[in-house]
Amino acid sequence: MENVLLVGFPNSGKSTIFNMLTGQLRKVSNYSGVTVDSASSELISNSINEIKLSVVDLPGVTNLIPTSLDEGVTTTTLIKDCSQYKMIAMIIDLDRFEASLSLLLAVKEILNKKIVVIINKNDHHLFTNAHAQRLEERLGLPVMSISAINDDEKFLDNFIRKHQNDILVNETLQPKIKVHPDATQFMPDLLQNKEFEVITSAEVINSIKGHQSQSRQIINSIYRHSTKKTKLTEKIDAIILHKFWGSIIFVGIFYFIFHAIYAWAGPVMDFSERMVASLGQFLVPHLSDGFFKSLLIDGVIAGVGGVVVFVPQIMILFFLLSLLEQSGYISRAAVLTDKIMSLFGLNGKAFLPYMSGFACAIPAIMAARSIPNHKERACTIMTIPMVTCSARLPVYVLLIGTFVPKITYLGFLNSQALAFFFLYFLGSFFSLVVAKIFRLTIFKGETSNFMIDLPHYEKPSFRFAFRQALRKGKLFLKKAGTIILGLSILIWFLSTFPGPDKEHTVNKTPEQISSITLEGSILGHTGKLIEPVLRPMGMNWKMGVGLMVAFGARELFVSTMGTVYALGNVDEESTTLRERLRTEVDPITGRPVFTTAVAWSILIFFVFALQCTSTLAIVRREMGSWKYPFYMFSYMGILGYGSAVLVYQFLK
C-alpha cells in the first residue's frame, strides 16, 4: 500500500477531496479547522487497479511552523519519515491562491520530488487548462484543477495514479525544517538537529515573506482573479455581519432550526410512532403467550421502536446544519459570537467545538485541539458536554411533546419550539458560565487572540446536505440496532426476572401481575433502593431506572421508559409511549405520575448531567489524565441533581 498525503491550507477542501477519493464521509464544512487529526483510507478505485493507494487527510496549515498541536501533526507527518508516503498532493485554494501557493513553495523547498498540485474550488472553471500548463512550467510540478464539490472523482483519481507511477525512486534525502523556538512544543515526536533546526523568529518571518512574494509573482504572471464572487460576499457580509441586523439574523436562523425540528418532524414522527405501535399489534395475535412474546413486544419493539421514531428529527437537524456549514455562515457566526465568548474567557475559535457539541461531544472535544492556548482548550473541553447533543434530543422531544401544551404566541412562536430552544439555550449558556468560573479559578489566564478566515459564500448543495443527513440517520439507526437493542433486551430481562411467586398472582388481573413482576424484578429493587435520592427531584423508581440506564447512553432513557411502561401497562388504548406516560397513574393517590413539574425536573437533569461513558473516555484520552473526566462527571452531576431538585420544588 502506497500513501498519498493531502496537505493544504485550512478550509481548502482536503477532506472533501479525501471523501471524494475514498467514498468515506469525513466531516467537512466551509470553515477552518474542522480536521484536527489525520485519517487514512483506501481509494475506491483500488478494487479495479493493481497498485493499491491510500490517501491521508491532514489538518490544514498555513505554513510548516506549527502554532498548535493539530498543525504539528501535519509537519510531523511530512518530516518524520518520508519513506512512509509515496506522494504529497498539495491542495491549493483558488480563493486564497497566493497564500496557499506560498505553502506549496515552503514544502517544495524541503521535499522537492514527490509533490503534485491540485487547484481546488475551481467551481466556475475560471482556472483553465492553459493556466494549469503555465503553472506547471513555473513550478516544475504536475498541476490539475478541480471543483471537489462538483466534479467526478475519476479525473482526480487518474491524475494521482498517473503521477505516482512517475515517482520512481523514493526521495532519500532527510528533510529538515527551520523553526523558531516556540514551535518545538507542538512537534513532540520530532528530534532537534535531526529533523529540525531552531533559528530566530526574524529569520522564520523572512523566509515566509520570501515565499509569499515569490508566490504572488508567479500568480501575477499567469492568472487574473475574478471579482464576481468577492462582490457577492461583500454584499452579503454587509448585512450578515451588520452590527444590529447581524445579531438578529443569527438568533433568527437558530430559532428557525429548532422550529423546523418540531414543525416538520411532527407529522413524520406521529406516522412512525403509529407504525411501530401497529407492528406490535400486528405481531401480538401471531405469537403464543410467554416470555418470548413479552421479550419481543415489550423489550425489543417498545425499547428500540421508542428510539427509532426520532430519526426524522436528527436528519432535519443535520440537513439544516450542513446547509449552513456549506454556505460559509459558520465563520460569520464565530465572528458574531466572539465578543460573548471573550466575556466568558474563551476564544471565538471555541465556537466551532461548541457548535459541533450540538451533534455529539466526542468530535467536539477533539475539535478543541485547534485552540492554541492550553488552559483555554482545557476549559473548552471541560464544558462542551453541557452543550445539548443529539442524544438528548429524543428525551427532550418525548417529554416536551407530551407535557408542554401546544400554544402559539404572536401568531408564529410555538410554545414547544420555545421550550426546546430554552433547553438548548440553558445548556449552552451554563457551559459558558462554568467556563468563566473555571477561567477565574483553576484555568486562570488571559484570553488568547482571535483571527479567522472568512471564506467566500457558496451556494449550498441540497444533495450534499441530504447525504450528510442520511448518514447521521444511518449512524443513529445503527446505534439503535446494536447498543440500544442489546441494552433493551438486557433491561427487559432485569425488569422481568426473578418473576413473582405463584401465591401473589392468584386472583389478580393481568395488569396487576405485570406491575407486581416489575416491582419485584432486579431493576425494580434497584430503583426502589435509590428512590429516597430521587424523591426531591419528584421522580419515582421507574424514572430512576431510566436515569440509571441513561448513564450508558442518553437515548436509553426513552427505550427504558418504553420497556418499563410497556410491561406495567396492558391497556390496549394507549399504544404509543407518549400516551402511556400521560395516562400513568399513581396506584396510591390516583393522580397522574408525570406532572409538568416532574417532566421539567427530568429535562433539567438531562441538560446538565453527564450521562455518556464515551465522553469520559475521550476526555481521558485528550487530556491525558483521569482527573479531568472525574471532575467533569462530578461537577455536572451535582449541577444536574441540584437544579432538578430546585425546579421540581419550585413547580410542584
Place this chain on the structure above:
Amino acid sequence: MNLTLADVDVGIEVEVVSYDGEGLYEFKFISLGILPGDCVVIQSKSLFGGPMAIKHGEWNFFALRKDYAKKIIVKKLGE
C-alpha cells in the same frame, strides 16, 4: 502615535506599514499573506467592540479581534 488598523473607520482603504508587538503577530499575518504594502479595507465592526471584518487585497476576507488590529500599523492611501 502610529495609526493602527483598529483606529480606521469602516469603508476606508489603508495600506499596511508594519506590525507592532512580538514576532508572533507578524508571523501570523505574514503566513496568511498580509504583507507590508498591501491594501486593507474594514468591512464591518461588531457590537461592543467585537471582532472586525476586513477585506485584504482584492478577494480575501478575514475577521480579527480589536487587540489584533491594534498590532497592524497602517497609513492612509497617498500619505
